[in-house]
Amino acid sequence: MPHSSGGGSHSGGSHSSHSSSSSYHSSSGGGSSGGDIFPSNRRVSSQPFKGCSRYLYYKDNQPHFVYSNYDVRKRSMGNFIAGIIISALFFLPVVIIGIVTMCMSYEVPKRLTYFNNKKPDIVIEDNLGVFEDKKKLKDSMKQFYQETGIVPAVITVRNEDWNEDYVNLEKYAYDVYVNRFSDEAHWLIVYSSATKDNGFDDWYWEGMQGDKTDPIITGKLADRFTESLQTRLLQRSKYSVEDAIAVTFGEYSSKMMQPRLDASKLILGLLLFTIFSGLIVFVLTGPYKPGKVPEEYKNAKPCNLTKVFQEPCNFCGGIYIIGMHTTCPHCGAALPAHHYIKDEQGNVVELMT
Numbered sequence: 001m002p003h004s005s006g007g008g009s010h011s012g013g014s015h016s017s018h019s020s021s022s023s024y025h026s027s028s029g030g031g032s033s034g035g036d037i038f039p040s041n042r043r044v045s046s047q048p049f050k051g052c053s054r055y056l057y058y059k060d061n062q063p064h065f066v067y068s069n070y071d072v073r074k075r076s077m078g079n080f081i082a083g084i085i086i087s088a089l090f091f092l093p094v095v096i097i098g099i100v101t102m103c104m105s106y107e108v109p110k111r112l113t114y115f116n117n118k119k120p121d122i123v124i125e126d127n128l129g130v131f132e133d134k135k136k137l138k139d140s141m142k143q144f145y146q147e148t149g150i151v152p153a154v155i156t157v158r159n160e161d162w163n164e165d166y167v168n169l170e171k172y173a174y175d176v177y178v179n180r181f182s183d184e185a186h187w188l189i190v191y192s193s194a195t196k197d198n199g200f201d202d203w204y205w206e207g208m209q210g211d212k213t214d215p216i217i218t219g220k221l222a223d224r225f226t227e228s229l230q231t232r233l234l235q236r237s238k239y240s241v242e243d244a245i246a247v248t249f250g251e252y253s254s255k256m257m258q259p260r261l262d263a264s265k266l267i268l269g270l271l272l273f274t275i276f277s278g279l280i281v282f283v284l285t286g287p288y289k290p291g292k293v294p295e296e297y298k299n300a301k302p303c304n305l306t307k308v309f310q311e312p313c314n315f316c317g318g319i320y321i322i323g324m325h326t327t328c329p330h331c332g333a334a335l336p337a338h339h340y341i342k343d344e345q346g347n348v349v350e351l352m353t
Ligand SMILES: [Zn+2]
Pocket: 313, 314, 315, 316, 317, 318, 328, 329, 330, 331, 332, 333
């Protein structure tokens, strides 16, 4: 359905096209409290427990044992992978939406193609008889059509034609539009005045745009057009009615097609992008960062010995577990092999003294 693109009257006031209540709603899912999406049940203890393996490590020249149900030398990646999955599922899509929104904030209007294979009929209908020279008006309306693909129409009427049956010119212009143009691709300007001279020129005007024109005649541009035309219509010494309309159509032929930057879209996109890529960084370096292997566990060895014997190294004095090494874990010196006897399972069963 067509809708008002704005209008005005002799009193000088003009009204805009929209009640303009656009708002963005963005909702984002709550974050995760972090931690145990994939519970790994990794357990490490200084005491043995069911299902554990024993690891031997050295610290301060002394052997230590630690019991765990996983390889203590390997870092835990489960948490980090969970973080990546959460980011990919919940945060990355919003980051992408943010980028797309930013790209969409820059818009180059496309000419309306509705009339491409039709011969548009540019209507100038002066029922009031106020137009002296229609040529300039027609030329500028043609130019407007060529630039935008929107067919303008200008109709003048008498106040008496509508002010008894309609509450205002907008309602009347709406009816004129739907009765004359079924395509929603016209932009109709209705100019109305009294035929009787009451001592002042009692004029009104109204613009009515079809839905197909909305991407080109945006609310903002319609408002600017309304203001320009209203300003000119108020300067009767400078512009006749048809001049005012012609000059304004001429002015807006190219303005309608200029690339636009939608600041609210740009800001929204930037916010979504920044907040949610920040969340990804936070999640992957914070609660879901890869687990760290304690320094002393890095050189730990699985130790299945059933009996544990230890002795000091002849060279450095550091204590080591017999049967686990061929060189000293502290200084690297070769260890005497004859100090113990191993059984078939590799367990030290006897120390030679
Ligand atoms: Zn040593």
